[in-house]
Amino acid sequence: MDTKSSYANLGIAESTGDDCKFCEVRACGMCSALSENELSRLHKMTQFRHYRAGEQIFCDDEPNHHFAAITSGIVKLSKILPDGRQQTIGLCFPPDFIGRAYKAKNSYYANAVTAVTVCTFPHNKFETFLLETPTLEHKLFELTLDQLDEARDWMLMLGRKTAIEKVATFLIMVATRIDKNSQLLDVAGSSQKFELQLTRTEIADFLGLTIETVSRQFSLLKQKGLIQIENQRFVEVLDMLALKEVAGMVDAI
Amino acid sequence: MDTKSSYANLGIAESTGDDCKFCEVRACGMCSALSENELSRLHKMTQFRHYRAGEQIFCDDEPNHHFAAITSGIVKLSKILPDGRQQTIGLCFPPDFIGRAYKAKNSYYANAVTAVTVCTFPHNKFETFLLETPTLEHKLFELTLDQLDEARDWMLMLGRKTAIEKVATFLIMVATRIDKNSQLLDVAGSSQKFELQLTRTEIADFLGLTIETVSRQFSLLKQKGLIQIENQRFVEVLDMLALKEVAGMVDAI
DNA sequence: CGGTACTTTGAGAATCGTCAAAGATAGTGG
DNA sequence: CCACTATCTTTGACGATTCTCAAAGTACCG
Numbered sequence: 001m002d003t004k005s006s007y008a009n010l011g012i013a014e015s016t017g018d019d020c021k022f023c024e025v026r027a028c029g030m031c032s033a034l035s036e037n038e039l040s041r042l043h044k045m046t047q048f049r050h051y052r053a054g055e056q057i058f059c060d061d062e063p064n065h066h067f068a069a070i071t072s073g074i075v076k077l078s079k080i081l082p083d084g085r086q087q088t089i090g091l092c093f094p095p096d097f098i099g100r101a102y103k104a105k106n107s108y109y110a111n112a113v114t115a116v117t118v119c120t121f122p123h124n125k126f127e128t129f130l131l132e133t134p135t136l137e138h139k140l141f142e143l144t145l146d147q148l149d150e151a152r153d154w155m156l157m158l159g160r161k162t163a164i165e166k167v168a169t170f171l172i173m174v175a176t177r178i179d180k181n182s183q184l185l186d187v188a189g190s191s192q193k194f195e196l197q198l199t200r201t202e203i204a205d206f207l208g209l210t211i212e213t214v215s216r217q218f219s220l221l222k223q224k225g226l227i228q229i230e231n232q233r234f235v236e237v238l239d240m241l242a243l244k245e246v247a248g249m250v251d252a253i
Numbered sequence: 254m255d256t257k258s259s260y261a262n263l264g265i266a267e268s269t270g271d272d273c274k275f276c277e278v279r280a281c282g283m284c285s286a287l288s289e290n291e292l293s294r295l296h297k298m299t300q301f302r303h304y305r306a307g308e309q310i311f312c313d314d315e316p317n318h319h320f321a322a323i324t325s326g327i328v329k330l331s332k333i334l335p336d337g338r339q340q341t342i343g344l345c346f347p348p349d350f351i352g353r354a355y356k357a358k359n360s361y362y363a364n365a366v367t368a369v370t371v372c373t374f375p376h377n378k379f380e381t382f383l384l385e386t387p388t389l390e391h392k393l394f395e396l397t398l399d400q401l402d403e404a405r406d407w408m409l410m411l412g413r414k415t416a417i418e419k420v421a422t423f424l425i426m427v428a429t430r431i432d433k434n435s436q437l438l439d440v441a442g443s444s445q446k447f448e449l450q451l452t453r454t455e456i457a458d459f460l461g462l463t464i465e466t467v468s469r470q471f472s473l474l475k476q477k478g479l480i481q482i483e484n485q486r487f488v489e490v491l492d493m494l495a496l497k498e499v500a501g502m503v504d505a506i
Numbered sequence: 507c508g509g510t511a512c513t514t515t516g517a518g519a520a521t522c523g524t525c526a527a528a529g530a531t532a533g534t535g536g
Numbered sequence: 537c538c539a540c541t542a543t544c545t546t547t548g549a550c551g552a553t554t555c556t557c558a559a560a561g562t563a564c565c566g
Contacts, residue, residue, distance in 0.1 A: 077405075079409040081409070081501050082501065083501065085501075086413070089405040089409065090405070102395055102398065107405070134387035134390065137390060138384070138387075141354075141397065144394065144397050144401060145354060145355065145356075145397060148397060148400060148404060151405060152342040152361065155340060155342045159411045160338040162553080162554095163553075199512070200512075200514095209555090210554075212513090212555075212556085213555075215515080218513095218514090219514075219515085231562090232562075232563075248334050249335070416522065453546095454544085462523090463522075464545080466521090468546055469547080471545095472546075485531075
């Protein structure tokens, strides 16, 4: 079983032809809006792709070649200023889709944070299909509304929270998001222990901070006894309520 | 003619019955997706409302009573942290719509920035109508995608730009936005002169800054000879290219 | 074991926020 | 028409937070 090493170099996997049956996001992703008939029509234009951690999925200002539905892994969306400053503007988990409908160009980068697998669809064909399939458009609309809600929460964080509040907010978000997606087993029952899938640099780009400030806030949270960190990547939240207070989510008494 | 004073106290105007014929956003707003037939069906559930500058349109955590399509004026969307810090997360101009589809509660505040007129639709009825009218859902989807693009540009600004870059970016945004919407006549031909519709506090909440910092950056831009300000509200951009450089939108040479 | 990449920690500097006071502007009433 | 007030804006001084630069510490990989 070395399928992993075989597709890792390619970015494109062999379509086995009946992957949808085993798809982890068949029930919740955009495909859940499709009948068997429609699904098989979509399947004909589908190409599976795999990306390794760090690989670019698409590029700012690049013509919009295809849409993609994430079936596993984490994708980050980011923007870069002319002088190189970077800001992450979205984290996508299964069953999110990536790509801008009804526009010829992307206005941001998409990169694999972890190993990622996606179903991709050619831009033109997919848009035609989308316009012919209102249930699918409805589903994408709902997913987009969720993304907008998320973006707006994030804006509050970027604009008004302090460094330690940002880091605490980030930890809570990852903890709940991982839980919701059951991406990672929460070791030891319901304890909040998880692997940080992002590097310090990625966290900093996410929070609008520098890597050093992020590191310092982690140390502060450790000092306060709210979290523990093993091997710089495995975080355990020891006091979720106190963490939420630090995150500015509840009124401190 | 004191219709103004009569509705100013109420927030609800008398429907004249054929307002759509004279609607300024009939051609570009969500109603452009509707046939005459569908429009008259929607019209039956429509209630016109007027708000004065500053009035609250809806509230965080409030049940989603109705959707609204803006026909004139500017609406701001904002979030507030438990301790009172505020962040504006959206500015809506005609023909934007406000209200969260497919969710029972709002997660932010909506306030009139200027005098505002909207068409409102009861939440439940409108959602039913929306599900039955794919062309309308398509239109709302497109408007939502635009809002998401905007939110993401904004995130880059909030997370990575300096105070002066933020203020410059804001001025450019307002200048182009006002132009696009032909909200305000640009006095003296194509010169970039316009009225700031927002107070300094509102600008600060928009940019994630304090009012003092915003004021200082305005003064700096005046010193640099890039803008002029009359009566604290009327701004003239003297050198748009240089302003874009300060905004971090093009690479300084 | 040694090298590379990532993370943590420290010291000093820059930016932005806080507090305070003065300056503008608009609206009110004499 | 002119004070007078209330509100908004500008400016200044100072302080806190965050960034920058630099060096040491830690994990990972061959």
